Amino acid sequence: MNSSASSTIKKKRRQQIDINTLGQQLIQGNITALSRGITLVESENSNHQQQAEQLIEYCLPHANKSVRIGITGVPGVGKSTFIEAFGNHLTSLNKKVAVLAVDPSSSISKGSILGDKTRMEDLVKNKNAFIRPSPSGDSLGGVAKKTRESIILCEAAGFDTILIETVGVGQSETAVHSMVDFFLLLKLAGAGDELQGIKRGIIEMADAIIINKADKDNVKRAKMAKTEFQRALHLYPPKASEWIAKTATCSAIENKGIDTVWEMISDYVSQTKANNYFEANRKEQNKYWLIQTIEHHLKSNFYQRKNIQNLLDELLQKVKEGLVSPFSAAAKLLDEYKKLK
Amino acid sequence: MNSSASSTIKKKRRQQIDINTLGQQLIQGNITALSRGITLVESENSNHQQQAEQLIEYCLPHANKSVRIGITGVPGVGKSTFIEAFGNHLTSLNKKVAVLAVDPSSSISKGSILGDKTRMEDLVKNKNAFIRPSPSGDSLGGVAKKTRESIILCEAAGFDTILIETVGVGQSETAVHSMVDFFLLLKLAGAGDELQGIKRGIIEMADAIIINKADKDNVKRAKMAKTEFQRALHLYPPKASEWIAKTATCSAIENKGIDTVWEMISDYVSQTKANNYFEANRKEQNKYWLIQTIEHHLKSNFYQRKNIQNLLDELLQKVKEGLVSPFSAAAKLLDEYKKLK
Structure with missing residues (x-):
């Protein structure tokens, strides 16, 4: 055996050991290991991708035990402030909260969501919270894959509540909706025409519509908006989850109504675990991503x-x-x- | 040259001549030729399919000059009665009306739409109307392809108004919506809960919602349903056509309100021709069917x-x-x- 071959074997063995060690540290809740794992998942390097795959298989048996919550809303609705208040409320209930994002447009718009961690000053310092800026990439499929694999790693690291942020302006809502248990739409009270400008289909997806910035002289308008949305939600057919979409108002900045949102989600989880939708939906989502990935490749192989x-x-x-x-x-x-x- | 080869050549030449003759007769408005053409289009025989393709290429330059109207509604809403009344109204305005159907489920449900021509006693006898029962087939893709090619033949044969019927219970609405200019949803007045039981997305697709059976003691309820639907339509974002979806009541059996429906569609046509949506949409639809067909084949080649x-x-x-x-x-x-x- 020449020295080059032996060094290759050693290198391979070292990598193998690395992934196992990394996996072990990760499932013990080591945040540095989690960050390194996500970096592997996000890497475009094919060697890293292989390692990422090994890491994910290692973590899979430890994943899946969490509540995954999608949070969407147009820019300006106060998503960061809401996530900060919501995340801090959750950790005060002894939850471990991971915040991820799906935002394929960030490289174009530059206004990457979660990119500026300073927007969540308190949460970022909270030891029971883990915030990861949105992965880079232009294709929704690629970014969604990275986020979905990061969810597995976060869960394996012991995070029991996963918040996935998305900007309500693209196709990313469908992707996020297909990777979460509960889908939350943040809205603002408008000037009487609350229902204008909502992207087709987003309201149908929502399990809750929360009117944010219900504070100061905006409280009354927020309540009116809530009523209007509640009426609109009645127009939609019942959901497969048997859950009836709810509305509420909150003020993230004044920390009001945040607890109600969590109660709503807890009710949803109990209800859908009782009727077996929760598990069935997750299995359906896995199937969806398998099929989606295949069909995406078949098409790009043709069109390229x-x-x-x-x-x-x-x-x-x-x-x-x-x-x-x-x-x-x-x-x-x-x-x-x-x-x- | 042996006699078998010569007979093959003769046969080929004869088939060639046949398709040209058939095409010629068809564009002269010969109904027998049109029926034979559609039979070719619907045939599963690969020789026939080749001939059908030739016939379609022959007819294409003469097609496209029509208004294509999709008509949907659940069983019992009175689609046949409506189409009979509407078709007779159109021929009274010197229009030539072809009625086709997309109904992939017919072979299973046996209740084939348009299958029973006797349901349209007057229209079937009307020399300016052509009614073709729904093509057989289990896959929506196949049935939709047949219908879409039949539209081309009907248009080449001089039919200027094409009605495409579908039962509002499957995926066929999306297919029909992607092959028509105007999409009409027939509804009945219910017992106060007019908005229940509507399939997701169908209301969004509708250019008009017509409440049928607005007759006898049902007139008031029908008007209330109209108001309720009008309100629901306001909740949707504006359409790319810039057309604002309309509602109306009619009684197909008493022949009331039928003229209003046609006026609505005429308005739509003038408006969308003026803003160039009409043409742009047809081009978009052609592209849609091209892409759909390709992707359907890529997938089935994989999964088979x-x-x-x-x-x-x-x-x-x-x-x-x-x-x-x-x-x-x-x-x-x-x-x-x-x-x-």
């Missing part, structure tokens, strides 16, 4: 081919001009793809 | 593989038991697929 791109452009033009039907254009593209494989 | 099915079952079980993460399960499946190709 140069020949396909060219032919697609050409045929789209012909379809546009009414020279080819969309179905025969599709058949031509699939024939071409068969030849490429 | 026996090896993939077995591995998927195995991995889903492991994901369920928390032994494998959905992402690494997906990676394993994609590796296996790569080997198969």
Whole structure:
């Protein structure tokens, strides 16, 4: 055996040991190990990705024991202030809180959510809280995968309440909705037209709509907004969880109504654990991510081919001009793809 | 040249001539040719499918000049009676009306929509109307493709108003919505809870909600339902078409309010032609069907593989038991697929 081969083996063994050690430290609640684990998960390096996969398999048996809460709302609604107040309330109840984010747009908008930890001055110093800025990346699929794997690591490290923040302006709500147990929409009282500007589908997803900034001279308007949303929620068909979406007002800055939000979520958890939706939903979500990942790869493998791109452009033009039907254009593209494989 | 080869050539030439002749007759408005064309489109025989493709390419330059209207509503709402009244009204305005259906469930439920032409006694005898029962088939994709190609043939044959019926109980609404210009939801006045039981998303798709059976002692209730739906429609964000969804009542059986529905649709057409949405939407729909068809094939090519099915079952079980993460399960499946190709 030459020395290079032996060093490769040693290196491999060391990496193997590293991951096991890291995993062990992580499940003992070591925050540095958790941070290192998430860094592995977020790395684009293929060696790191392999290690991340090992780490996740190591952690999986210790994960899953938490409540995962999605929190969304447009910029300006006070998400950071709410998460700070909510997180501190949870730790005062002896909970261990991890805060993650799904924000694929951050690299473009620069206003990365959770990027500025100083926005959560108290929570960041709280030893029972773990805040991780949003992972970088342009594709929602990639960012969502990183966040979802980070959830597993946080849970294995003993965090029992996971808050996942998202900005209510993209497709990220669906992704977050598909990785949480409870989906919370933060809103502000508007000038009478509270229902304008809500993205299609977000209200349907919400398990609770919380009107924030119900303070000072805004209390009355917030209460009116709450009533209006409550009425709107009645228009939707019942949820598979059998949970009836709730509304409430709160003031994150004055720390009012935060306890009510947690009570609401606790009720939800008891109710959906009793009717078995909680577990069933998590299994359904796992299946969703498996299928999503496969289909994403199948599609990108097709669309990334140069020949396909060219032919697609050409045929789209012909379809546009009414020279080819969309179905025969599709058949031509699939024939071409068969030849490429 | 032996006689068999020569007969093959003759046969091919004859088929070629047949399709051209059929196309010629069809664009002259020959109903028998139209029916034969649709039969080709609906055939599962691969030879017929090739001919159908030729016929469609032949007809495409003559198609596209029509208003395509989707009509949905749960069984019992009076779709047939409405279509009969509406169709007769349209022909009285010198329109040529074709009625098609998308109903993938018909083979199971047996209650095929449009299957029983006798339900439209007058319209079926009307020489400016063409009624075609729903195509058979279990997969929505297949049935939708047939319907969409039939639209092209009907338009080439000079039909300027295409009504596409669907039962509001499956996924077929999205398919129909993606092949029409205007989407009409038929409803009944209920006992105060008019908004219950509406499938998610259907109201959002509707360009008009028409409360049918506004006759006899039901008129008042129908008007109340109209008001309630109008209020619900306000809760939705504005449509890309800039069209504000309308509500109305009608009695198909007493032939009341039918003219209002057509006026509504005419307004929609003028408005969306003026703001260029009408054309843009049709182009978008063509693109949608092209992409849909491709992705449907990519997926079924993956899931149909026996090896993939077995591995998927195995991995889903492991994901369920928390032994494998959905992402690494997906990676394993994609590796296996790569080997198969």
